[in-house]
Amino acid sequence: MSDPSTSPMANAPFANERVLKRLRRRRAADRRFKWYGRMAIGFALAALTLLLGSIATQAVSAATYHVVTFDLSFDKNTFGDVQPDSPPPVDRVYGLVRDDLLAEFPETASSPALRHDLLGLVTRLAVLPVAKDLVRKPAEIGTKRRVELPLSDDLDLFLKGAAARHLTVPVGRVKAEEIAGNVTLTSEATFARLIAAASLENMQPPEMPGTGSILMTAGRSTIRLDSLAPSRVTGTLLTGTAQDFRTYPARARLIPAPESERTVSDLQIAWLLALKADGRVLRVPHWSLLTHTDSTQPELAGALAAIIGSLLTLLVTASLAIPVGILASIYLEEFAPRNRITGLIEVNINNLAAVPSIVFGLLGAAVFLGAFGLPRSAPVVGGLVLALLILPVVIIASRAALKAVPQSIRDAALAIGASRMQTVFHHVMPLAAPGMLTGAILGMARALGETAPLLLIGMVAFVAEVPRGPTDEATALPVLIYSWATQAERAWEPMTGAVILILLAFLIAMNGVVVFLRRKFERRW
Known part of the structure; x- marks a missing residue:
């Protein structure tokens, strides 16, 4: 057997401990550099993901929007003079929309302020595409047509939960009594869940000065609560009748922000919920973003x-x-x-x-x-x-x-x-x-x-x-x-x-x- 001291490996250059230590440091440096590169790539991918995620999160709301349906009758007495070379009859078309909304909510007829808020559900420029179609197709005069008009941007954001933050609480079946526009609701089950939700939102019943609104809805009727007790609530009727509360399950909406601090009023929310209960408010893809040009109204603007x-x-x-x-x-x-x-x-x-x-x-x-x-x-x-x-x-x-x-x-x-x-x-x-x-x-x-x-x-x-x-x-x-x-x-x-x-x-x-x-x-x- 040969002597290990005379083996060729004993005299190899890497047999020196100092050289081996330096070699280990070099290999460790190589491994660290690989990890630095991986960390750099990971950081870049994380930053890119964060950027795209924030943009996509912001843009997802614009992928759809809410529209209100109207059955408009273009009678010849009103639109008989429309010709292919005439300007779009925007005012006359919007007049049909206005008359439809006023007929749907006749309680607003006696107050100019209420009419103004009601007509704020759909802006005047929203009917421009319909008026242009009427000019391009005069044959539609004398017919009845269902049109979908974009909802006001503030109310659209409210339904999407992006404006006037609100919390929905199911209430169930209640008994209702109405006296001069004031509605009293009672329930065999208590309103404890609603009271707890109001407490969490710092909306302490029964007095709620400057702390927002609690709206109770059943069917197409809505009341705004004035007092809230474990077995009895009272409120002011905003739209509809008390009969809906006897027929349909009730649902409460807690809106913490006062009316003065939001862009939609309690009445507009009540009208919107009534139209939604009738099936006239739909959420549809926002194709107009690609087919419309710029506008001063967000719900009408396109690219x-x-x-x-x-x-x-x-x-x-x-x-x-x-x-x-x-x-x-x-x-x-x-x-x-x-x-x-x-x-x-x-x-x-x-x-x-x-x-x-x-x-x-x-x-x-x-x-x-x-x-x-x-x-x-x-x-x-x-x-x-x-x-x-x-x-x-x-x-x-x-x-x-x-x-x-x-x-x-x-x-x-x-x-x-x-x-x-x-x-x-x-x-x-x-x-x-x-x-x-x-x-x-x-x-x-x-x-x-x-x-x-x-x-x-x-x-x-x-x-x-x-x-x-x-x-x-x-x-x-x-x-x-x-x-x-x-x-x-x-x-x-x-x-x-x-x-x-x-x-x-x-x-x-x-x-x-x-x-x-x-x-x-x-x-x-």
């Missing part, structure tokens, strides 16, 4: 004009930035001599890629609007400004794609007699095209998300019509997001989140095209 405006702006941007950027990159990489002038041009291109976007907006406002007199708030101006913004990005990405093509391709083409131009366009360009298109689409994606340049050239204007061409007044999705986000009404918040998701969908689609092109045409050398 169609901004979507078309963004597409027209990107069309102008692509028409200028992509061909100019690709041709410039080809010349600089394949044909331009290497001297100080081309070196200065390359440095300036790299510097322009880092210039803040607002500077390009100032340039567009001064040159395109001031000097050339192009129309303000038009996609053609926005497209020109964004083309200048992404032009350096397209040039840099295209040059990088050309550099990635091996020099042997050029040498082989020249060796078989191809000219310089044939070499570039027949051999180099097909191989560099995926990278060049990738850079161009990424530049377009950046242009789609820009806001500051478009604000400076006036594309923040309120646009109520869909633009038909690059010279029409228009806005863009990022500008619409900015405009809605600065509105004071709470109903704009979910609408803003929904438009952000639409913009992200466009960006994801464009990045998906980039990934597809790269995987399909990319070659490894």
Whole structure:
């Protein structure tokens, strides 16, 4: 048997304890670095998930909205003069809606204030699409038609639980007595559950000064409680009759906020619950967000004009930035001599890629609007400004794609007699095209998300019509997001989140095209 001291491993370089210790430290450093990388990726994914989750949570309310159904009769005596070229009869259509609501709640006829609150359930502009359809289809005059009109944004948010927070407590069967509009309810089972819920909300019965309202509903009738005891409650009848409390199970709604601190009154809630009990209030998908243009009322607003405006702006941007950027990159990489002038041009291109976007907006406002007199708030101006913004990005990405093509391709083409131009366009360009298109689409994606340049050239204007061409007044999705986000009404918040998701969908689609092109045409050398 050989002596271990004479074994080759005894004299190996790693047999030294100091070397082995250093090797263990290096391997431990490698493991720590891997964990640092995993933690960085996890943090990035968590931040992205948090961002998308918050936007989606904010936008989910805008996916649906509530409408009120009306059976409107367009009689010939009222609408007989409507022709295809006449203005939409908004006032006459809204008059039918007003008469329907007043007939449904006749108790409001004697009070102008009550009528005003009742008509606040549906705004006047809500009937505009119906009036336009009537102009386009005069044959509907003399017929009866069921229409769905958007509910007021405040009441829509109330039904969604996003405004005037309320708690619903089932009560069950009760006995009711009515004397001069005051209703007394008694129950064999006590109202202990309702009292406990009111105590939790700091709505101490029987006196509840400035602590909100307790509404009791049965069928289409609602009372507002004035006192609350374990076996007996009294309240003022807001709508309907006491008979509904004898027929249907009762349900209480606790609204902690006083009427002075919320945008919906107790009467409006009572009318809304009555319409809902009749089956006239429906929750439907909010397709109008994609089919309507901007409006001063959140429940009527849509992003169609901004979507078309963004597409027209990107069309102008692509028409200028992509061909100019690709041709410039080809010349600089394949044909331009290497001297100080081309070196200065390359440095300036790299510097322009880092210039803040607002500077390009100032340039567009001064040159395109001031000097050339192009129309303000038009996609053609926005497209020109964004083309200048992404032009350096397209040039840099295209040059990088050309550099990635091996020099042997050029040498082989020249060796078989191809000219310089044939070499570039027949051999180099097909191989560099995926990278060049990738850079161009990424530049377009950046242009789609820009806001500051478009604000400076006036594309923040309120646009109520869909633009038909690059010279029409228009806005863009990022500008619409900015405009809605600065509105004071709470109903704009979910609408803003929904438009952000639409913009992200466009960006994801464009990045998906980039990934597809790269995987399909990319070659490894």
